[in-house]
Amino acid sequence: MAVVFSRACEYALRGLIVMAKAKDREVWRVPDVAEESNSPAPFLAKTFQQLVKGGILNSSKGRRGGFSFARPIDEIFLIDIVNILDGQRLTYDCALGMPDCHDENPCPFHVHWRRIRQPLIDALSEESLAQMAKK
Amino acid sequence: MAVVFSRACEYALRGLIVMAKAKDREVWRVPDVAEESNSPAPFLAKTFQQLVKGGILNSSKGRRGGFSFARPIDEIFLIDIVNILDGQRLTYDCALGMPDCHDENPCPFHVHWRRIRQPLIDALSEESLAQMAKK
DNA sequence: ACAAAAAAAGACAAAAGTATCTAAAAGTCC
DNA sequence: GGACTTTTAGATACTTTTGTCTTTTTTTGT
Ligand code: SF4
Ligand code: SF4
Numbered sequence: 659m660a661v662v663f664s665r666a667c668e669y670a671l672r673g674l675i676v677m678a679k680a681k682d683r684e685v686w687r688v689p690d691v692a693e694e695s696n697s698p699a700p701f702l703a704k705t706f707q708q709l710v711k712g713g714i715l716n717s718s719k720g721r722r723g724g725f726s727f728a729r730p731i732d733e734i735f736l737i738d739i740v741n742i743l744d745g746q747r748l749t750y751d752c753a754l755g756m757p758d759c760h761d762e763n764p765c766p767f768h769v770h771w772r773r774i775r776q777p778l779i780d781a782l783s784e785e786s787l788a789q790m791a792k793k
Numbered sequence: 794m795a796v797v798f799s800r801a802c803e804y805a806l807r808g809l810i811v812m813a814k815a816k817d818r819e820v821w822r823v824p825d826v827a828e829e830s831n832s833p834a835p836f837l838a839k840t841f842q843q844l845v846k847g848g849i850l851n852s853s854k855g856r857r858g859g860f861s862f863a864r865p866i867d868e869i870f871l872i873d874i875v876n877i878l879d880g881q882r883l884t885y886d887c888a889l890g891m892p893d894c895h896d897e898n899p900c901p902f903h904v905h906w907r908r909i910r911q912p913l914i915d916a917l918s919e920e921s922l923a924q925m926a927k928k
Numbered sequence: 929a930c931a932a933a934a935a936a937a938g939a940c941a942a943a944a945g946t947a948t949c950t951a952a953a954a955g956t957c958c
Numbered sequence: 959g960g961a962c963t964t965t966t967a968g969a970t971a972c973t974t975t976t977g978t979c980t981t982t983t984t985t986t987g988t
Contacts, residue, residue, distance in 0.1 A: 659879075659975075661888045664794055665946060668890035675901060687964070696891070701947055707966070719965045720955025744794075753796045755803035756831070766810060766925040774913045781905050790901040794945075800976060822934070836977055842936070855985025858934045933986075941978070946971100953966070958959105 662778075666705040667743040669697035673706075674714075674739065678731045678791035685724040705743060712742035732788035740782055749779050797913075801840040802878040804832035808841075809849075809874065813866045813926035820859040840878060847877035867923035875917055884914050 660668060672695035677686050688706060692699035706725055709715045716728045727734065740748060752759055753771040761768070795803060807830035812821050823841060827834035841860055844850045851863045862869065875883060887894055888906040896903075 659794060659799055659882065659945095660890060661882055661886045662797065663888065663890075665890065668888075671902065672889055672891075698947060700949075703965075704947090710965095717965060718955075719953075719963080721957060721963050723955065723964045725965090747794065747796055751796045753798065753803075754807055755795060755798075755800065756807075766928040767806065769928075770916050770920060774909075774916055777912060778909045781909055785905060793901040793904075794975095833977060835979075838935075839977090845935095852935060853985075854933085854935045854983075856933050856987060858985065860935085929988100931986100931988080934984085936983070937981085939978105939980080941976100943976070944974085946973070948969105948971070950969080951967085954964085956961105956963075958961085 662748065663740065664744050666701070666708075667740060669695065669702050670705045670709060670739055670743055671736070673697060673702055674709075674734075674787055675790050677725075677727070678787040681791075685718070685722065685726045687724040691725070708742055709739070712738070714738060714742065727787075730788070731791065732786045734787045735783055736785050736787075736790070737779065737782035749775070797883065798875065799879050801836070801843075802875060804830065804837050805840045805844060805874055805878055806871070808832060808837055809869075809922055810925050812860075812862070813922040816926075820853070820857065820861045822859045826860070843877060844874070847873070849873060849877065862922075865923070866926065867921045869922045870918055871920050871922075871925070872914065872917035884910070 663671065673691040676691060676694040677683075688703045689699050691697070691706075692702045695702075706715060706717070710717050710725070710728075713728055714734060715725045717723070717725050737749070750760075753775075754765065754767055756765075759765070798806065808826040811826060811829040812818075823838045824834050826832070826841075827837045830837075841850060841852070845852050845860075845863075848863055849869060850860045852858070852860050872884070885895075888910075889900065889902055891900075894900070
């Protein structure tokens with residue numbers, strides 16, 4: 659088990675940060691992103707396809723093809739990426755794994771998880787790839 | 794992938810909360826805990842064995858045997874359970890999955906993860922099973 | 929002593945997640 | 959048009975986690 663994000667999400671975040679940091683370069687081939695972000699290229703390629711479907715990336719085939727951002731990077735927030743790759747797991751699901759329990763008649767742990775999850779959601783929602791690239 | 798804890802940890806937390814809530818009962822058989830916490834009994838048994846090794850639970854075999862707390866439940870904190878079952882993953886490892894990188898020359902995400910992880914560690918460190926049982 | 933009950937230990941099975949490989953489709957450049 | 963490059967799609971393999979099953983060991987109660 660990874661720490662908080664799935665491996666796919668970890669690789670994607672690392673890769674997208676690399677891409678966002680390179681102001682001069684627009685289009686990236688998967689092998690280049692993979693090398694720069696220390697990710698396995700074939701696996702990263704799969705997750706980039708998901709990000710294309712999710713509207714984060716554009717892709718183009720052929721000689722000068724590759725992946726590029728589908729919109730300005732100050733309009734791409736970390737939560738967008740996490741939502742596409744890891745779903746609502748981190749932002750909605752019960753931390754104790756109960757399938758059909760939310761808010762009504764909460765168990766003792768509920769209030770804690772709420773207090774922890776909300777700042778996480780806030781941070782992911784407020785931070786854009788553009789801001790990540792600056793630091 | 795579970796939300797933040799492994800399944801083993803989810804089941805353990807749920808089970809221990811059930812046990813802590815029952816002030817009248819000291820010794821619990823695994824099948825009873827499993828039923829009360831909606832966990833698979835054989836799997837829960839395995840994780841309880843880990844908690845015995847970790848010093849959280851005592852176990853006794855035979856007719857009136859079962860599991861009981863190894864120390865007062867106001868001295869058992871959630872972080873103790875998480876540390877035994879999930880290791881340092883949540884409290885120390887890099888959220889982006891980089892193996893050998895901590896604090897020195899941090900990447901753009903580092904500061905965010907620190908700001909999120911610390912409240913999590915604090916909450917888990919401050920909350921005891923006794924407090925969990927009250928609510 | 930004996931039978932029953934419980935945890936302990938280990939083997940095993942199933943599922944999910946991660947990673948690689950191959951062939952196909954589409955675009956670029958000459 | 960043809961060679962080449964890149965994504966896309968699908969198949970496949972590996973690994974880890976999760977879950978089950980069986981046997982053994984220990985204790986209790988009769
Ligand atoms: S009340 Fe407890 S079991 Fe229900 S969603 Fe909240 S943490 Fe999960
Ligand atoms: S600096 Fe970035 S890569 Fe390094 S431990 Fe922190 S979050 Fe992980």
